[in-house]
Amino acid sequence: DTEVTQTPKHLVMGMTNKKSLKCEQHMGHRAMYWYKQKAKKPPELMFVYSYEKLSINESVPSRFSPECPNSSLLNLHLHALQPEDSALYLCASSQSSRGHGAKNIQYFGAGTRLSVL
Amino acid sequence: AQSVTQPDIHITVSEGASLELRCNYSYGATPYLFWYVQSPGQGLQLLLKYFSGDTLVQGIKGFEAEFKRSQSSFNLRKPSVHWSDAAEYFCAVGARGDDKIIFGKGTRLHILP
Numbered sequence: 001d002t003e004v005t006q007t008p009k010h011l012v013m014g015m016t017n018k019k020s021l022k023c024e025q026h027m028g029h030r031a032m033y034w035y036k037q038k039a040k041k042p043p044e045l046m047f048v049y050s051y052e053k054l055s056i057n058e059s060v061p062s063r064f065s066p067e068c069p070n071s072s073l074l075n076l077h078l079h080a081l082q083p084e085d086s087a088l089y090l091c092a093s094s095q096s097s098r099g100h101g102a103k104n105i106q107y108f109g110a111g112t113r114l115s116v117l
Numbered sequence: 118a119q120s121v122t123q124p125d126i127h128i129t130v131s132e133g134a135s136l137e138l139r140c141n142y143s144y145g146a147t148p149y150l151f152w153y154v155q156s157p158g159q160g161l162q163l164l165l166k167y168f169s170g171d172t173l174v175q176g177i178k179g180f181e182a183e184f185k186r187s188q189s190s191f192n193l194r195k196p197s198v199h200w201s202d203a204a205e206y207f208c209a210v211g212a213r214g215d216d217k218i219i220f221g222k223g224t225r226l227h228i229l230p
Contacts, residue, residue: 031216042207042220050216090160097216103168104211108160
């Protein structure tokens, strides 16, 4: 099973709202990722968690706040977003590069389509 | 620095025709190479991967790719495309010990009936 589950599939929020995106995997992967993807563009890496610790933050604005409560779950908390933050947000997971012999094969969820009004 | 180039933004082929999507990478060490496919509004699905060994790798949905170190290429091929293959295709490069992978800009595949 190579399934990564993201909820919700669609989200519409105002600029003053607070919302959260959720991601779950049960493949025993210890690395989890958030990507942002605009239309007709490749995914852009936002955050990487390795063994539940934030290992990479690609200079993402603080209105995006990631959280990894356990090895299977990854959240992205959203607050005071801007209309330009409207995009498809993708979660992925893989074996962590810290693991012996691990290979970074990333498996993606179906994404959350976010619209900020 | 690592980089991936997909020279073709759009490719149009007739259903039943063969397909080749190009990917060139720049990386100092032995790369890990991937091809992903994305249908509109969906996530990315892994088609195939290369880490080492046999330079011709087989993937899902009848796709294959060949790693050519001398040309820094990892082109994706399919002998006969189906209308359902219409999608965006991304080539990506990674490395051992690195959680990040770098994506190319993608190639949009259109299928003529």
